[in-house]
Amino acid sequence: xxxxxxxxxTTVLERGKYLTVEDHTIELPDGRTIEQWPWLATPEFVNxxxxxxxxxxxxxxxxxxxxxxxxxAVVGGYLEPGEDPLSAAQRELLEETGYEADTWTALxxxxxxxxxxxxxxxxxxxxxxxxxxxxxxxxxxxxxxxLLSAQQARAALEAGEFKCLPWAxxxxxxxxxxxx
Amino acid sequence: xxxxxxxxxTTVLERGKYLTVEDHTIELPDGRTIEQWPWLATPEFVNxxxxxxxxxxxxxxxxxxxxxxxxxAVVGGYLEPGEDPLSAAQRELLEETGYEADTWTALxxxxxxxxxxxxxxxxxxxxxxxxxxxxxxxxxxxxxxxLLSAQQARAALEAGEFKCLPWAxxxxxxxxxxxx
Numbered sequence: 001x002x003x004x005x006x007x008x009x010t011t012v013l014e015r016g017k018y019l020t021v022e023d024h025t026i027e028l029p030d031g032r033t034i035e036q037w038p039w040l041a042t043p044e045f046v047n048x049x050x051x052x053x054x055x056x057x058x059x060x061x062x063x064x065x066x067x068x069x070x071x072x073a074v075v076g077g078y079l080e081p082g083e084d085p086l087s088a089a090q091r092e093l094l095e096e097t098g099y100e101a102d103t104w105t106a107l108x109x110x111x112x113x114x115x116x117x118x119x120x121x122x123x124x125x126x127x128x129x130x131x132x133x134x135x136x137x138x139x140x141x142x143x144x145x146x147l148l149s150a151q152q153a154r155a156a157l158e159a160g161e162f163k164c165l166p167w168a169x170x171x172x173x174x175x176x177x178x179x180x
Numbered sequence: 181x182x183x184x185x186x187x188x189x190t191t192v193l194e195r196g197k198y199l200t201v202e203d204h205t206i207e208l209p210d211g212r213t214i215e216q217w218p219w220l221a222t223p224e225f226v227n228x229x230x231x232x233x234x235x236x237x238x239x240x241x242x243x244x245x246x247x248x249x250x251x252x253a254v255v256g257g258y259l260e261p262g263e264d265p266l267s268a269a270q271r272e273l274l275e276e277t278g279y280e281a282d283t284w285t286a287l288x289x290x291x292x293x294x295x296x297x298x299x300x301x302x303x304x305x306x307x308x309x310x311x312x313x314x315x316x317x318x319x320x321x322x323x324x325x326x327l328l329s330a331q332q333a334r335a336a337l338e339a340g341e342f343k344c345l346p347w348a349x350x351x352x353x354x355x356x357x358x359x360x
Binding site: 168 | 193222287334344
């Protein structure tokens with residue numbers, strides 16, 4: 001199986017550090033070319049399923065602009081320029097919750113949109129987390145910290161209450177790894 | 181918790197049915213306003229974890245433009261205009277694999293990007309699937325059908341071999357529900 005080749009790329013829209021839209025000219029393995037294939041360049045980000053020393057899952061209840069109503073959510077955020085994913089995950093955990101964790105496991109890197117990019121999610125599980133500081137978040141959304149047992153987290157996940165794709169993905173991968 | 185309000189929206193880029201970029205003017209609950217918040221309008225889509233009558237998982241090996249190398253993948257595709265998610269999932273299963281399934285369970289609707297939209301994923305598990313027809317796919321990518329045991333699928337998932345976020349999400353949710 002051969003990858004598609006990028007023959008040319010043109011920036012068609014810029015919106016600061018969060019979004020650049022490009023048009024790509026692509027060559028398929030059979031020689032056909034496609035013009036104006038839209039490509040979304042957005043920052044990579046992390047999401048973390050956080051398990052406390054008491055084996056509870058540290059989550060949020062919050063609003064998000066693209067999500068109807070209130071959602072359960074997990075720790076996460078964009079990578080700073082040059083930052084590696086694990087450092088970003090550890091920084092976001094401390095900023096958003098005031099917790100630190102002893103044991104970090106990478107759950108993989110995932111393209112958000114297989115066709116158009118739209119960044120990548122780096123997912124982690126952080127275990128044996130403990131509160132060490134006050135919350136110091138700069139997020140625009142209102143959010144409320146909450147602790148769920150693994151059973152509560154699983155029930156909420158299966159009821160669709162983690163309403164964003166990377167949040168549901170990291171919770172499902174983590175609960176699978178923790179033993180269901 | 182109050183949602184953000186959309187005060188105005190302007191289309192700034194159109195690329196056929198797959199992408200429209202808008203600028204939104206947003207009012208936060210505390211009265212602040214944000215100008216030029218980029219919003220990605222893209223079609224909603226389905227992904228399906230397919231379990232055959234022999235309790236194997238029906239997957240693909242394939243390339244995707246936004247994914248490095250070859251990835252494991254699942255059945256999926258965009259909703260046609262006016263199509264409901266379950267019908268789209270059943271159509272994609274038949275077109276992409278020639279299979280039909282007896283038992284369908286919705287695993288939820290998930291915003292792809294909590295900040296900027298980028299469509300929504302409707303995830304399903306289809307059980308007791310059987311081959312009834314030839315493959316009739318119109319996808320541009322090369323793809324190869326394969327059957328994995330639940331144990332093989334889980335090992336591949338944990339090794340990060342489902343390299344797109346919605347594919348990993350639906351596999352993890354399905355394997356959790358099937359009993360790990």
